Amino acid sequence: MPITIRRATIDDIICMQNANLHNLPENYMMKYYMYHILSWPELSFVATTTDIDVEQDTQDANEDYMIMNDNLGNSIKLDPTYVRPGEKLIGYVLAKMNDDPDQSNEPANGHITSLSVMRTFRRMGLAEKLMRQALFAMREVNQATYVSLHVRQSNRAALHLYRDTLKFEVLSIEKSYYQDGEDAYAMEKVLDLDELKISNFTHGPNVEKKPIEEDDLKSDLLEDIIKEGLDNITV
Numbered sequence: 001m002p003i004t005i006r007r008a009t010i011d012d013i014i015c016m017q018n019a020n021l022h023n024l025p026e027n028y029m030m031k032y033y034m035y036h037i038l039s040w041p042e043l044s045f046v047a048t049t050t051d052i053d054v055e056q057d058t059q060d061a062n063e064d065y066m067i068m069n070d071n072l073g074n075s076i077k078l079d080p081t082y083v084r085p086g087e088k089l090i091g092y093v094l095a096k097m098n099d100d101p102d103q104s105n106e107p108a109n110g111h112i113t114s115l116s117v118m119r120t121f122r123r124m125g126l127a128e129k130l131m132r133q134a135l136f137a138m139r140e141v142n143q144a145t146y147v148s149l150h151v152r153q154s155n156r157a158a159l160h161l162y163r164d165t166l167k168f169e170v171l172s173i174e175k176s177y178y179q180d181g182e183d184a185y186a187m188e189k190v191l192d193l194d195e196l197k198i199s200n201f202t203h204g205p206n207v208e209k210k211p212i213e214e215d216d217l218k219s220d221l222l223e224d225i226i227k228e229g230l231d232n233i234t235v
């Protein structure tokens, strides 16, 4: 199943909002997605899959979703999971630089606004990759020295990802940060270009793999001979 991670564009924002509505209670108006993509086009990323039969897929979409015709007679598909026929959005990270005028004295720093991966594509390292791409771009393009985010205290999966995999630190607990009254961990991470290299991905191509143990008849035999003596060995 080919999965691509690429920069998010304006064409992706309906799908990003759809994924956000599926996965998180913190939702945003479309203009907030636009604001991110238009202001910092280098910072937000999407994961998409193209492992689908385009014709079948379009047929299925026709059955599930309304197809409209524009005034030129072209049909427009309104399936919010597809960026275009055959390309389905399965995850995103929405990121920005801190542009709070009250903090203009702070060194450049980035912020993760939202992150989610569709349920059936979780635990494959996609969130880690999306995050690392965004953090690398913040550092490389915008010279951000650190990045911040908030996470619900009850969100174990996200907390593991940020704290254990990506090495964010908990700065403070913000009481009743969320609308439903739940507290948030305010987290930060210093951005270091070397550390953000692809070779350091936990799920990346250069991850040290456990050596596969192979049967080695010679050394097994030698071990037995040493232990038991030549006469007791039958081959």
Ligand SMILES: CC(C)(COP(=O)(O)OP(=O)(O)OC[C@H]1O[C@@H](n2cnc3c(N)ncnc32)[C@H](O)[C@@H]1OP(=O)(O)O)[C@@H](O)C(=O)NCCC(=O)NCCS
Pocket (backbone or CB within 6 Å): 023, 024, 115, 116, 117, 118, 121, 122, 123, 124, 125, 126, 127, 128, 129, 150, 151, 152, 155, 156, 157, 158, 160, 161, 162, 164, 165, 202
């Ligand atoms: C949190 C979320 C984005 C993780 O996405 P993902 O693609 O499954 O994460 P990854 O596969 O990249 O996981 C990387 C690490 O995150 C942690 N992690 C991810 N899911 C986890 C889970 N269910 N339980 C514990 N740790 C988890 C692990 O440390 C994991 O490393 P490992 O696989 O080596 O153990 C995903 O669960 C999700 O979309 N949740 C709903 C939306 C959300 O909570 N967003 C974050 C808001 S702050």
